[in-house]
Amino acid sequence: MISERTAHVVVFAKTLAACAAYAAAIFLADSVYFAKRFRARELSIGVSVAFVQCAVIFCMLTFSFLKKWIDQVRDRNAERLRPRIRELLAKYAAQSVSPAHFIELSQTNASAVEACLLESLRAVRGSGRQAISRFAGEIGLHLKWQKEYGSRHISRRKNAVARLALLSRDLSGDTLRRALADPDESVRLHTARAVLQNCHPGEAGQIFRLAVEGSDITRIILSEELRPYILELVTEAIPTMLGSPDSKKVLCTLEILHAWGKFLPLTGIYPLLRNHSAPVRAAAFRLLALLPRLDSLNAEILHGVSDSNPAVCCAAAGAAASVGLQAAVPELARCLHQNDPRTALSAAQALARLGAEGCRMLEKETLNGSPLASAVALEALESARTSRHEMVGAS
Amino acid sequence: MIEPASSFFQFFSFFERAIIAYVAAINAIYFFLMVLGFFALRRYRDGLIPEDREALLRSPLLPEITIVVPAHNEELSICESVKALLNLNYPKHDVIVVNDGSTDDTLRVLIDNFRLCRSAGHCDGALPSKPVRAIYRPRGPIRLTVVDKEKGGKADALNAGLGFARSPLVAAVDSDSLLEQDALMHVVEPFLQDPGKVLACGGIIRVVNGCSVEHGKVTRISTPRAVLPLLQTIEYLRAFLGGRVAFSFLNSLMLISGAFGIFNRKALIEAGGFLSTTVGEDMELVVRLHRRWRERKKNYRIVFVPEPVCWTEVPESWKVLHRQRNRWQRGTVESLAAHRHIILKARFGVLGLFAMPYFVLFEMFGPLEYAFLFFVVSILFGILLSMSAVVLEEFTMRRYPSVADLLRLLAAAIVENFGYRQFLTVWRVQGVWDALRGKRGWGAMERRGFQRRAADRTAKDRRRFQRRAADRTTMERGGFQRRAADRTAK
Numbered sequence: 014m015i016s017e018r019t020a021h022v023v024v025f026a027k028t029l030a031a032c033a034a035y036a037a038a039i040f041l042a043d044s045v046y047f048a049k050r051f052r053a054r055e056l057s058i059g060v061s062v063a064f065v066q067c068a069v070i071f072c073m074l075t076f077s078f079l080k081k082w083i084d085q086v087r088d089r090n091a092e093r094l095r096p097r098i099r100e101l102l103a104k105y106a107a108q109s110v111s112p113a114h115f116i117e118l119s120q121t122n123a124s125a126v127e128a129c130l131l132e133s134l135r136a137v138r139g140s141g142r143q144a145i146s147r148f149a150g151e152i153g154l155h156l157k158w159q160k161e162y163g164s165r166h167i168s169r170r171k172n173a174v175a176r177l178a179l180l181s182r183d184l185s186g187d188t189l190r191r192a193l194a195d196p197d198e199s200v201r202l203h204t205a206r207a208v209l210q211n212c213h214p215g216e217a218g219q220i221f222r223l224a225v226e227g228s229d230i231t232r233i234i235l236s237e238e239l240r241p242y243i244l245e246l247v248t249e250a251i252p253t254m255l256g257s258p259d260s261k262k263v264l265c266t267l268e269i270l271h272a273w274g275k276f277l278p279l280t281g282i283y284p285l286l287r288n289h290s291a292p293v294r295a296a297a298f299r300l301l302a303l304l305p306r307l308d309s310l311n312a313e314i315l316h317g318v319s320d321s322n323p324a325v326c327c328a329a330a331g332a333a334a335s336v337g338l339q340a341a342v343p344e345l346a347r348c349l350h351q352n353d354p355r356t357a358l359s360a361a362q363a364l365a366r367l368g369a370e371g372c373r374m375l376e377k378e379t380l381n382g383s384p385l386a387s388a389v390a391l392e393a394l395e396s397a398r399t400s401r402h403e404m405v406g407a408s
Numbered sequence: 409m410i411e412p413a414s415s416f417f418q419f420f421s422f423f424e425r426a427i428i429a430y431v432a433a434i435n436a437i438y439f440f441l442m443v444l445g446f447f448a449l450r451r452y453r454d455g456l457i458p459e460d461r462e463a464l465l466r467s468p469l470l471p472e473i474t475i476v477v478p479a480h481n482e483e484l485s486i487c488e489s490v491k492a493l494l495n496l497n498y499p500k501h502d503v504i505v506v507n508d509g510s511t512d513d514t515l516r517v518l519i520d521n522f523r524l525c526r527s528a529g530h531c532d533g534a535l536p537s538k539p540v541r542a543i544y545r546p547r548g549p550i551r552l553t554v555v556d557k558e559k560g561g562k563a564d565a566l567n568a569g570l571g572f573a574r575s576p577l578v579a580a581v582d583s584d585s586l587l588e589q590d591a592l593m594h595v596v597e598p599f600l601q602d603p604g605k606v607l608a609c610g611g612i613i614r615v616v617n618g619c620s621v622e623h624g625k626v627t628r629i630s631t632p633r634a635v636l637p638l639l640q641t642i643e644y645l646r647a648f649l650g651g652r653v654a655f656s657f658l659n660s661l662m663l664i665s666g667a668f669g670i671f672n673r674k675a676l677i678e679a680g681g682f683l684s685t686t687v688g689e690d691m692e693l694v695v696r697l698h699r700r701w702r703e704r705k706k707n708y709r710i711v712f713v714p715e716p717v718c719w720t721e722v723p724e725s726w727k728v729l730h731r732q733r734n735r736w737q738r739g740t741v742e743s744l745a746a747h748r749h750i751i752l753k754a755r756f757g758v759l760g761l762f763a764m765p766y767f768v769l770f771e772m773f774g775p776l777e778y779a780f781l782f783f784v785v786s787i788l789f790g791i792l793l794s795m796s797a798v799v800l801e802e803f804t805m806r807r808y809p810s811v812a813d814l815l816r817l818l819a820a821a822i823v824e825n826f827g828y829r830q831f832l833t834v835w836r837v838q839g840v841w842d843a844l845r846g847k848r849g850w851g852a853m854e855r856r857g858f859q860r861r862a863a864d865r866t867a868k869d870r871r872r873f874q875r876r877a878a879d880r881t882t883m884e885r886g887g888f889q890r891r892a893a894d895r896t897a898k
Contacts, residue, residue, distance in 0.1 A: 024451055024657065028444045035439065055428055167454040199455055230600040233470065234463040272469045354532045391528035
């Protein structure tokens with residue numbers, strides 16, 4: 014991945030180059046023209062600065078207007094041809110027309126054909142798509158996009174992989190594999206999403222690994238895109254990651270599983286309840302409600318509630334409430350008196366969810382507890398009442 | 409005689425060069441910031457695409473955000489604002505409105521509209537604030553909390569709201585600001601890209617005057633019709649797209665607008681929250697965050713997102729604009745003065761060596777320097793020109809024979825530049841304006857006439873003599889009478 018530092022250096026280098034070019038232009042304008050016209054040095058430099066600034070603004074405006082105009086003209090021309098190209102493509106996909114009709118058209122109106130072809134690739138599935146993909150190969154579009162992927166501009170690389178992912182893997186496979194290991198993370202993310210649109214066996218596991226090893230933003234986006242492949246991932250990719258010695262990878266895997274919120278036939282999570290890393294333990298406790306129940310879990314949860322780490326304690330309290338562990342009430346009541354307000358609040362909320370016994374404990378605390386305990390107990394009782402109201406309202 | 413004149417011209421030449429250097433420096437820095445901002449913007453554009461954001465919005469892994477809205481006497485707009493905030497396009501957010509001792513019906517309006525009832529709530533007390541009177545929450549599932557507290561100002565209200573926030577990220581929003589639907593999504597991105605490192609994030613504030621607003625949403629974007637808001641629109645564009653992108657890139661962003669900014673709650677509490685003794689609490693907080701984290705030598709970022717996230721109403725009258733800008737400038741001065749120790753200290757990096765000096769020179773003293781320099785330059789030029797005219801008269805015509813007249817003329821050459829010439833300029837501009845409007849006629853002109861003036865002078869002299877004589881007589885009479893009375897008493 015291009016580090017943030019390198020990206021900074023590149024931007025700085027570009028800025029300095031632009032400033033140097035600007036200074037050079039001023040110097041040139043001054044020495045070639047203005048210094049001869051104005052005797053005062055300050056005046057000639059001032060006029061040169063003003064002249065260069067005006068010229069730059071004028072050139073930029075002209076360029077942008079020209080570009081807009083050319084784009085509009087090109088769009089207008091392409092719009093006229095599109096119905097005919099679409100018709101030919103549909104016929105080609107239905108194998109009722111030979112590719113020769115197209116070859117000539119694609120040579121004279123390459124951009125219009127490319128746009129229509131992409132449109133069709135996104136819309137069509139099955140044999141029709143394969144036929145269009147083959148045609149794209151015949152007119153050499155896959156080579157053009159592969160070349161575009163070699164660009165140093167990130168946006169161009171992204172566009173190229175988005176297009177290549179629409180083609181059959183024999184045309185695009187190698188480039189896509191390279192793109193999944195692109196130095197820039199946003200390109201990798203883009204490729205992964207594009208590949209998942211038309212995923213082949215084994216690719217989901219590779220992208221899951223990318224999600225686990227990527228930044229938070231990559232993980233969040235890919236975890237949503239990987240939802241349809243959960244069952245495939247549960248067999249191999251997820252257990253591999255859960256068994257990793259790198260606790261960061263394990264934590265990221267647990268976060269993705271939590272985001273999916275599905276019941277998972279995984280057993281590799283139980284040992285993590287005693288992991289040396291507190292964030293991993295906390296994440297594992299948060300997942301307990303989504304795992305098959307084991308008898309030994311109650312003892313683990315009680316152990317978690319008495320954990321010295323507040324995050325683990327909060328997660329274990331939540332797990333106790335989720336599995337309805339009444340035996341945890343005394344331990345949770347003890348947590349109410351801890352100095353950490355978050356632990357106290359989590360314990361109070363868990364007690365409120367544990368039914369009559371938990372609520373009785375909270376009521377007792379509101380009357381006799383410390384200021385913190387009574388405040389959090391009152392808040393938890395009220396939120397429990399509100400959620401009961403909501404449930405009644407919903408039913 | 410030659411030496412003083414020569415030193416005067418030397419001073420004048422130095423002064424002229426100083427002005428040129430100042431103007432050149434400010435323009436060079438603006439240009440550098442503009443170019444840097446351009447390349448940084450291009451780099452930013454290579455980031456997420458709308459489809460990525462849609463995927464993000466579906467995920468339960470997004471961090472929760474608490475929006476804290478301080479409100480003081482906002483009964484007319486608070487309801488719409490809160491509805492708009494509750495309907496933002498973000499899956500996990502709640503709103504805390506802090507009623508900062510309103511004397512109008514702000515609290516009543518909120519209670520009636522959202523069916524609030526008094527509730528229990530635990531304030532973690534991490535930041536001091538004025539006492540909280542009560543907490544209100546709705547009966548239904550709406551994620552709204554209203555904190556009613558004694559008046560303590562905006563910063564105090566924000567601190568109170570932070571005590572009730574449970575999320576890792578906290579957004580501070582003005583109650584008269586309108587957020588874009590995806591505003592939270594845009595500003596949360598840096599926190600996801602650099603988890604744990606990003607302390608605060610802000611975005612572009614746009615001018616809402618002239619736009620159509622329905623149910624707290626901007627439905628039609630248009631430039632303001634009135635001149636003053638239109639000028640401020642340009643000013644906002646320049647400020648946000650030019651400088652802030654570049655400063656953010658240099659990790660020296662000194663200001664996240666108080667209208668909308670999002671903060672890491674833990675960092676905010678560690679830094680001590682908003683300072684209620686300054687009018688520029690937004691800038692002061694950002695500078696304090698920079699300072700604390702650099703002092704601890706921790707890796708951190710304060711980010712500006714070049715996306716339009718918030719719409720705000722700008723003043724439409726000169727009076728209100730004057731008041732607002734005065735407050736902003738005071739805030740800038742207070743913040744810079746409070747953290748003056750950062751200036752030119754290498755251990756604060758770009759912040760100490762570039763951003764702070766830039767703000768002191770061009771933002772804090774900029775207006776003063778500009779005003780002062782232009783005033784002094786124009787006065788000096790004016791005095792020089794008037795004196796030259798007197799000198800020219802003396803060398804050529806010599807119509808005023810006495811030295812007193814010459815001195816009086818030289819004095820007038822100085823005095824006329826303080827007020828008189830400025831009035832003349834205003835009237836001349838008015839004349840141009842009237843001419844453009846096609847105004848005809850001479851206008852009423854009072855002339856007193858030369859003879860009458862002479863007669864006046866004679867009459868005035870006569871009156872003066874008579875008055876003096878009368879005064880003398882009275883004084884003498886008074887003196888005599890007093891002396892006679894004194895004698896009698898003795």
